[in-house]
Amino acid sequence: MASTDGAARPPGMQSGAHPYASLDAPDIDTLYAKLTRRIIPLILVCYFFGYLDRVNVGFAKLQMVNDLQLSEASYGVGAGLFFIGYLLLQIPAGGLVKRIGVKKCIAGSMLAWGLVSIATLATRDQTSFYALRFLLGVTEASFFPAVIAxxxxxxxxRRLSKVMALLFLAMPLGVVIGGPLSGWIMDAAHGGLGLRGWQWMFLIEGLPAVLLGFYLLATVTERIDDAHWLSDAEKRMVHAEMATEAEGKRAHLGAALREPTLWLLFFTSFLYNVGNYGLIFWMPTMIKALGTLSNFAIGLISAVPYLVASIAMVANAQHSVRTGERRWHTAAPVIVGGVALLASVGMRAHPVLAVACLTVGVAGIMSTLAMFWSLPSRILAGDAAASGAGLVNIGAAVAGFVGPSIMGYLKGLTGSTEVGVALLALALFSAAALILAIPRRFMGRA
Structure with a gap:
């Protein structure tokens, strides 16, 4: 693909040249290990609390459905309304990142969603539940595009699959840590100061996002030249890497929208996340149906699949980098995930085997996640990076509404989650088919 659409290049740099190759630069792998240690842990912690504040409603459901007199279908709609607010601002969020900068977008998003999450404790009926879930989606909308930028x-x-695998550890950790934590808070704090357990959960789990928002304003470095923790030689090396990286990519959103593969990623994101979010929001309910369990026990059992998934996700990404194979490292895990979900339905009479199948299913689904989100950066650069990621994320946001809503409707209609799980598996198989259709030039070495 020729670089005719505005891809950035330093003055005087010719295509394929490495302007700093003659300088006494540090070892590149050592440099990027340093960057990873400096940048990723804080963003991982932030994403952890964002993900926790997004999905803890699955645990709140165990109490709040009865407290608020919500039907199964209305809970599913409310859980999914987060993604309506989220998707409406995805493309504008990319423009906002460009206008006010990464630091303000990430920090501002965290401050706002922490406050809305805390405010969810004031939910009194279906209308307020719907409104607050929608607002939570609005406040989180700029976070992910800003992180991609x-x-x-x-x-x-070529380094993003490992980086994204580390970032997306926030998702399984959100359940591994957040599941037992949410269940424990709901059991231990129930009735304190006149608040229900689910109200305490929203209060306690929303506060860290507010505190982290203030911390981010003081710590995020947006420009390579402003990184006081890098030497001059290290800064030159990063500049050189990123200048070479920008060659041949779509650097403006208009050009990116004319790239068919971007739209293929959009539909893949939708189908994949119908399965992913449908499972996330309903797993506590699925596990509760296996036996008489406390909220804390449900949280502990829910943590097992995601603990395994956190290991599988990083291992899959690292193996992809070592072997240079990307296509099947992206598609195969989600196929395994769909098969395992179907198997979990057939094992309902055997709770241990059912949880084992769910564990394999979650590990497969999560292992695809980091691989998939390294793909947009193979197409996009410059101004298009945040907006293009926002477009692909719209597919995920629509799915986040559709998946839980379908599960809620079918649960209310049939009295079980079996038919819904079968539809989630079908969506995952369809996503795998689209991954296998991605052009070869975007599925080169990891």
């Missing part, structure tokens, strides 16, 4: 300043696409 932030990473695009520092990391070339």
């Amino acid at each position: 932030y990473f695009s300043v520092w990391f070339p696409s």
